[in-house]
Amino acid sequence: MTQSNLIQLAQAGDANAIAALMNSALQAIGVTARAVIREGDLHILLESEHALAESSCIEFIQRGITRLGLAWLSSAIVYSRVRGQQVPVWVQKIDLGNSELANPFVLSPEVPLDVEGAILRRLPSSAPRRVRLFDLLLLGFPLLVVFSSIQIWGRYLSSTTSGAVSSTASSELSKSQSTTSPPKTQESAKPDPYHLAINQASKAVKQGEQAKTRQDWRKAAEEWWQAIALMKKVPAAHPKYAIAQQKLAQYERNLEIVAKDRLSLAGMELKKVISGGVSPKSVVYSGDDLFFAQNMMYSHTITVYDREYRLVKTISDTVKLSDFGYPQYPGSHKGAPVEAAFSQDGQIAWVSNYQMYGAGFNSSADDDCSPSGNNDPSFLYRISTGALKIDHVVQVGSVPKFVATTPNNRYVLVSNWCSWDLSVVDTQKNKEVRRIQLGPYPRGIAVDAKSEKAYVAVMGSYDIAVVNLKNFSVKWLQGVGHSPRHLNIDPNGKYLYTTLNGEGQVAKIDLSTGKVVRKVATGNAPRSMAISGDGQFLYVVNYNSDTVSKVRTRDMRVVQTASVNPAPIGVTYDSKTNQVWVACYSGSILVFQD
Template sequence: MLTTIWFAVKALVGFVGGLFSASDAKPGVTTSAPVKPAAIAPVTPEIPAPAPSPEAKQGTAGASDATSLVRTMRMASQSMSPKSIVAGPGGLLLAQNMMYHHSISVFRADGALLKTIPDSVTLSDFGITGHPGVSKGAPVEAAFTPDGKSAWVSNYSMYGSGFGPEGLDSCRKGDGTDTSYAYRVNTSTLAVDAVVPVGAVPKYVAITPDASKVLVSNWCSWSLSVIDATTTKETARIDLGGKYPRGIVVSPDSRTAYVALMGSQRIVAVDLATKAVSTFAEPGNGPRHLVMSPDGKFIYVTNNTSGTVAKIDRATGAVLATVKTASEPRSMAISSDGLAIYVVNYGSASMSKIRTSDMHILQTVTTDASPIGITYEPTKKQVWVACYGGSLIVFDDSKLKG
């Protein structure tokens, strides 16, 4: 009973002000031992594209790519609670199931479940002392290396000997919240092969284009961990000067990281050589997720509290355009050609497709409740949506045109 009340309070606090990533504290669910995986059965219904949401501003009538999204699959299981879904370059996808199932679900682009990777590790096997026996994590986000041979996964909190209370979204820098770890997963063996200490309540993960560094945003430490990808050692923990860092993108030359500070209106630029931090842009309230155009000229940001998506000139930090989507836009994905971005609207059970050239919403489709993660799968031109209640929905967008 006390555990249930504690999680309910945690969820309520996370929603206050709209600045916290409320879905990190999944309402009505308590931490438990891993659940025996249930069958995940893809279905392929012929479903016409739903009518656009009346809340969304629509694009130019008759645009060739206005209604190209077609729902093709839905995977649901009691063994999933996906916080994020991330596609690699070669048709592999990872769904991170947080502390609710202590696992990572690995899929092929055709919907086949390849493996469920447990987040259990023996930290002493990786040279980490002070936590004897088996420890568990809580996978939040993932990022593939450019060659697709590895993926790095952040763990919201750790469980086991020597770990304190579970991490919280409602935290303060220096309040004693336990630090956590990032895992590296070998995509050939589908097993954890490296574990690296990072800050408290790590959220987003990004790999520099030159594959030399792994970057992790530490929500409760207000910092950015920099990991040497070769030695798998944290080489720096950079104070970002603001609360609740989350989304990260990196410049094409791998020199500058841009980090969204969700507890503010700011995106900061981090010089990865000098560790200098400066304000890059102020696009709206609660900036959460970032994606960059393939040519590196533009950065797109979801402003969770404002309910908007903004397009930013990377050279100047100027906000070029802003569009209002449905309730609580969270994560984004961008098509390989950069013509469209896709945004999940957590509070509206929907996903919006936005044309990047003019930031018009071309299509809004319904999803299951609480869509929280999204990715663009390049080998089949699919958009995968992770819904926190335990499902993945796949949309085909192979008809996308310029």
């Protein structure tokens, strides 16, 4: 094929052609390039005998991409790896939005690929340098501006709907204190729960008036909890029982205001950064103290962590398919982990593989694909979370991405990107029992609590498929927005939430009507999201903005946006600790406390 033809193919988005053009320059110095396109981003792997200089490689690649005129690419992620190793030496994201470079893929004295600056030399060291996945950026956090605490408390707590807490609580307290004390008998010596509750409410009001920090507001919430508990102890025979019931409702409203409007705004706080040997495509909480990070396809690993952020095990994706009933694939094969889902008890993990490597597979999968391309089928791995090893595999469609388990543990559902369908896997048979055609690029999946319906985002459209899990018929939620990608369903099953990758928004859908009731902009290219255990908040990672947004679901308001490392792509929520884990493709996992 002529270079002119290669250029035309590269400009049309052919990743193999892009790699071929790069290799025509790089192979002379012993560097090999591989390229794939994933959801509008170009991923490039550079392999060499010795470590390469990061800045020079990035400049070389950026010049070539700009000259090719690939304006539709939002970013490129470059991985440098020493041959024979699984872990990249470094990972770098290139933002292609505002590049002004104009040179093609050309090696010149201004672009040395080694640390010493000699253009046609490899690094002299025979051993690779110490692995450095990515220099962590200084994390920026929005400063929480706290208005005058007295004005805040007056705004939220002294309205007629909230019961004018300060005045009524103080009034009741003064009345109770001014009342002539009865003679001290055994009966009168017993504490009066009503007066104790009024006294406790007064403390809560004062705490709110003085609150300035997150800890202050937490204490205010605790004070209201105690006031509520005391007021609930007022017996029906008490002379002020009717008033006590009114005040109980007031106190509960006040607590709700503190929890939602003060503590929620205090926001997420960075607690831990996990790095070294990871480049996670996704991170998923098992529900039973483990977190699975599926690393980029060239790593061929799944890294497992516990709640103490310790690496429990690195699971290789190498398998012998013939050992699991697939004799047509002899020898060992590697996968490319993408997403994971867990059984309801957390004992089984199911992991999708973008493609397979080895005999019988051509390893040419790409995101720009269709069923007519006859891409190879791939495999779903079953992993025991006790033994942390692959104990079974199931063949599914081409380029499987998202995975979901039904609450009744009967099925595992897999969205197949290139075959444009949904695989239904029977967990008892460990076998695909149904394939459902959906349309271009199915991605996110959410299943209702009764295991009756599965919602599937079809990213190459504006629609979400509704699959009946009894008869496998399909209906549609149409016109929800451009490129729906990830789905979450609220715990009550009333609303469905979807990221709209093509709009930079998140949509809230009323499932009783099938209509979008509200949208909110979170950032550039919102990819994955997680929902809090109580359904009050969404956590959305914005891939091109390098941020995670916290969205309050009741009014779809962004209450916090926190900066993270480049290329945030996955997120999960631990309901036991209220922690948010964010997977950054550039080589780290950030854990936030909320």
